[in-house]
Structures are given as C-alpha cells and as structure tokens.
Amino acid sequence: MAGRTQAALYSEIDLDLSWSEEQLPQVERTKHVHGLHPSLGKFIPQLVDVFLHRYFRSGEFVFDPFVGSGTTLVEASAFGAIGIGCDISAFNCLLARVKTTEYAVGALEMGLRATYERSRQDEHLADLGQATEWLRRWYAPQALRQLLAYRAAARELDDPVRDVAQVVMSRSARSARLTTHFDLDFPRQPVSDPYHCHKHKRTCAPVEEAGKFLRRYSSDTSERIRAFATVRSSHESIVLHEDSREVRLPKKPSGVITSPPYPGLIDYHEQHRYAYELLDLEDRGTFELGRGATKRAIAEYTEGVARVLERSAASLRRGARVVVVVNDRRDLYPEIFERAGLRLEHRVRRHVNRRTGRRAGEYFEDVLVARKSART
Numbered sequence: 001m002a003g004r005t006q007a008a009l010y011s012e013i014d015l016d017l018s019w020s021e022e023q024l025p026q027v028e029r030t031k032h033v034h035g036l037h038p039s040l041g042k043f044i045p046q047l048v049d050v051f052l053h054r055y056f057r058s059g060e061f062v063f064d065p066f067v068g069s070g071t072t073l074v075e076a077s078a079f080g081a082i083g084i085g086c087d088i089s090a091f092n093c094l095l096a097r098v099k100t101t102e103y104a105v106g107a108l109e110m111g112l113r114a115t116y117e118r119s120r121q122d123e124h125l126a127d128l129g130q131a132t133e134w135l136r137r138w139y140a141p142q143a144l145r146q147l148l149a150y151r152a153a154a155r156e157l158d159d160p161v162r163d164v165a166q167v168v169m170s171r172s173a174r175s176a177r178l179t180t181h182f183d184l185d186f187p188r189q190p191v192s193d194p195y196h197c198h199k200h201k202r203t204c205a206p207v208e209e210a211g212k213f214l215r216r217y218s219s220d221t222s223e224r225i226r227a228f229a230t231v232r233s234s235h236e237s238i239v240l241h242e243d244s245r246e247v248r249l250p251k252k253p254s255g256v257i258t259s260p261p262y263p264g265l266i267d268y269h270e271q272h273r274y275a276y277e278l279l280d281l282e283d284r285g286t287f288e289l290g291r292g293a294t295k296r297a298i299a300e301y302t303e304g305v306a307r308v309l310e311r312s313a314a315s316l317r318r319g320a321r322v323v324v325v326v327n328d329r330r331d332l333y334p335e336i337f338e339r340a341g342l343r344l345e346h347r348v349r350r351h352v353n354r355r356t357g358r359r360a361g362e363y364f365e366d367v368l369v370a371r372k373s374a375r376t
Contacts, residue, residue, distance in 0.1 A: 017047060017367055018350040032228040033099040036221060037171045039069035039092075040185060041266050043259040043325045047350075047367070048075040051257050055321045056081050059235075063253035063315070065244035065308050066260045068268075070096030073237045080233045081254075086240040086247050088288060090281040091170070091272045093241040098167045100237035101160045105226045111161040112168065112218040119150035119214065126152070132277050138190050140208040143176045147210050151278060168221050170275040172213035177274065178206045185271075243287060244308040249315050256312050259325040263301045263332075264293025302332050306339035313341055313372050321345075324368040333368055342370040 029044045048071055056062060058080035064072035067085030073096055076083035083100065087093050126145040128136060135144060147169060154165035179187035182199040190206075197204035240247055261268055269276070269285030276283050289304040291297060309322065316322070322342055324333065337344050348367045 017050060017348055019046065032224050032231070033074055034069075034071065036099055036224055037069070037095055037167055038174060038184075039095070040271050041259070041262065041268070042069045042071055043365075045071055045075050047325060048072050048257055049079065051321075051323045051369075052076065052079040052081060055255055055323070057254075058233075060254035061251050063249065063256050063312060064258045065247070065256065065312050066258050067096050067239065068092050068259065070099045070237075070239075071259075072257045073100045073239070074228070077232045077235060077237060078228075080235070082235040082251070083237040084240070084249060084251055084253060085237065086242055086244045088241075088243050088284050089269060089272075090241055090284070091275045091279075092268075093239050094163060094275075094279075094281070095167060096237075097239045098160070098163050099228075100232075100239070101163070102232070102234070102236070103160065103164075103225055103229070105222070105229055108161055108164060108225065109222040111157055112165060112222060115150065115153045115157060115165050116214055116218050118153040118156075119146065120211065122152065123149040123211075125149065134273070135277050138177050138179075138274070139173075139210070140178060140206070142208055143210040146214065147173055147176070147278060150210075150214055164221060164225070166275075166279055168214065168217045169278060170272070171217045171221075172210050173274040173278055175213045176207050176210035180204070180206075243284075245304060245311060247311065252315055252317075253312075253320075255316065255320045256309075256322040256324075258323070260305050260308070261288065261290030261301075262327050263290045263298055263330070265290070265327070267291065298330065298332070302336055303339075305332075306336045309336065309340035309342060316372050318372055320372050322370045322372070324370070326366055326368070327364070328366045328368070333366070337368075337370050341373050343373045345369045345371055 024046060034045050052075060061082045061084055062072060062076045064083065064085045067073065067087040069092060070085060073083030073085045077100055085096050123145050126148040128141060128144055130148060131144055150169050154162055154169060157165055174184065177187060178190040178192060180191055180195055181197050181204055192206060194203050194205045238250065268288055269283060275281065289301050313322065326333065334344060346369050349364055350367055352363045352365050
C-alpha cells in the first residue's frame with residue numbers, strides 16, 4: 001500500500017516542530033558544518049534553534065550529554081550561547097570538536113591542500129601491511145594505499161588542522177568502501193563484482209580509489225568551515241570525551257538540549273568503523289547505550305539514560321528546561337524522567353524527513369520538554 005502524502009501526514013500532527021521536504025530541504029538541514037560528515041540519527045539544526053530561542057539567552061551555557069555529531073554545539077555557537085558536549089564515542093567528539101573550533105581559514109585551506117598533494121606524491125610508499133585486516137577487506141588496494149598515504153601526511157600536521165584532515169579522511173573512507181552506491185549507510189559485506197545499482201538504474205562497479213574523495217572533501221570541508229565562520233560566535237565550545245553517566249561538568253549549564261541514542265535502531269560505533277580502524281581511536285562501543293532491543297538491553301538503556309539525565313539535572317538550577325528529542329515508541333521516557341528527578345512539561349510528536357538517510361515513509365519522533373523538579 002502506498003504511503004500517505006505529506007499533506008495527509010501533517011494534517012494529524014503538531015506543525016510547530018515539523019517541516020516538509022519543500023519547507024526544509026536537505027541543503028538547509030546540512031548547511032555549513034552540519035554537512036561536514038554523514039552521521040546516522042542526528043537531529044536537524046532547525047529543531048535545536050527553535051528551543052535555543054524559546055528557553056535560552058545569548059551567553060548562557062547549553063549542555064548536550066549525547067553530543068553525537070555536535071548539532072547542539074554548532075547551533076549554540078550560531079545563537080551566541082556556549083555549548084558543552086559530552087560523548088562516549090571518540091569519533092563523535094572528534095567531529096564535534098572539528099565543527100566548533102575557530103580556525104584561521106586561509107591557513108586551514110593551505111594545510112588541507114598540501115596534505116592532499118603530499119599524499120598523492122607518496123601514495124607509492126604506502127604499505128598495505130600497515131592496515132588492519134578489516135581495512136584490507138573493505139577497500140580495494142589502490143583506495144587503501146591512498147588513504148594510508150593521506151593518513152601519513154596528516155600526521156605531520158599540527159592541531160587543529162590535523163583533526164580536520166582526519167575528518168576529511170574519514171568521510172573519504174566512508175565513500176570509498178567496497179559497497180554498493182545505494183547502501184553507504186548500512187553495508188553488510190564488501191562487494192567486489194559489478195552489480196545492478198538501484199540508485200543509478202544501471203550496472204555499476206565498486207569504488208576502487210579514494211583520491212577523488214580526498215580531493216573533493218578537502219575543498220568542501222574548507223568551504224563549509226569558511227561559511228560557518230561568518231555566523232559563529234566567539235564563544236569556545238567545550239567537548240568532553242567521557243561517559244555522561246559519570247562526567248563532572250566544568251561549567252554550570254542553563255539547560256539541556258539533546259537527542260539520546262534510540263534503543264536497538266543504530267549501532268552508533270559501527271557506523272563509523274572505518275574511522276576507528278584508520279585513526280586508531282579508542283573504541284568504547286560496548287559501553288554505548290542503546291545496543292540491542294532485548295528486554296535486558298531496554299532495561300539497561302532506561303537505567304543508563306535516567307542516570308545521564310539525573311547527573312545533568314544535578315548541575316541545573318531549579319526549573320531549568322531539559323529538551324529531549326527521541327523516538328519513544330516504547331514509552332520509556334516517563335519512567336526515565338521520574339528516575340532523573342525531572343517533570344515532563346509537554347510532549348510533541350513530529351514527522352521526520354530522512355532521519356537515517358533513507359526516504360522510507362512515515363517516521364516520527366517525540367520532542368519531550370521537562371523541568372528540574374523542586375525536590376531535586
């Protein structure tokens with residue numbers, strides 16, 4: 001049965017926090033640094049902007065205990081607030097830090113250009129034996145040599161340009177895997193033979209090089225960072241690579257805007273496996289909330305998120321807002337808020353366009369606004 005039109009969908013839901021594809025096209029959802037690197041499950045910046053204007057003032061601190069790709073921090077900077085983000089994922093923290101750091105853009109552009117050119121010159125020196133078994137399995141030899149040469153060149157850079165180069169390399173590695181063009185989000189196994197491509201409606205072959213992506217994304221990254229430099233504030237964002245269940249915040253936030261992981265929907269570490277393999281990042285995936293949908297996993301998720309929000313609320317003034325964007329189809333959050341000492345103020349259901357990169361039809365999420373209870 002065909003899905004309902006957006007007009008039919010939108011006749012049944014609150015429109016304050018929902019936008020159609022026509023009203024909010026992808027180019028706006030991925031404006032400037034929001035499109036620096038694909039990340040499944042991120043929430044749209046326009047949603048964060050709504051709540052910043054409703055509940056915060058310029059110069060205040062906004063905390064995101066599940067910082068993910070850094071959406072809250074980026075929008076907080078554009079708004080004039082100071083963002084504090086925490087995440088257990090090393091790659092998420094790298095990405096959030098790269099998006100929110102203030103750069104000398106001209107020097108950054110020259111550094112990325114020089115790194116790409118050096119990697120081209122040294123590609124023949126790359127030793128595939130230095131790569132992990134996973135990398136050798138998922139990349140054609142030429143693509144892997146190009147990625148390894150770029151990695152070696154990037155290691156010669158100073159911070160913060162080195163961090164940016166690592167994100168360029170990671171984004172390129174995502175595109176250069178031996179997989180079909182239409183399955184970059186959820187590839188199950190490497191593809192080495194030509195295949196019928198549902199995206200291009202013809203026979204395609206797996207990608208065998210990474211150089212074209214390294215060149216393209218170096219330029220695109222510079223342009224996006226330059227564009228964000230025109231709207232960002234001078235406030236420095238704070239990114240903490242820690243477990244939000246235990247973190248001690250260096251500043252007292254005025255409120256929380258966050259989108260926790262969705263239980264059983266996305267493996268938040270595995271989606272960036274190529275980055276962990278290439279960059280040798282610390283993998284704390286086993287501690288990530290939301291892994292699996294068994295009864296035990298859901299109980300651990302409920303306890304874990306409650307602990308995160310309780311710890312977050314402990315740093316807030318009484319009555320401060322906690323905004324949570326999540327698909328709560330299991331109705332877990334009333335209990336989570338109660339455990340955390342938060343009082344649910346209101347709940348809005350919104351329709352989502354391409355939340356995980358797929359166009360499949362009627363997907364919804366909940367926007368939950370809570371306040372710190374008087375008893376905490």
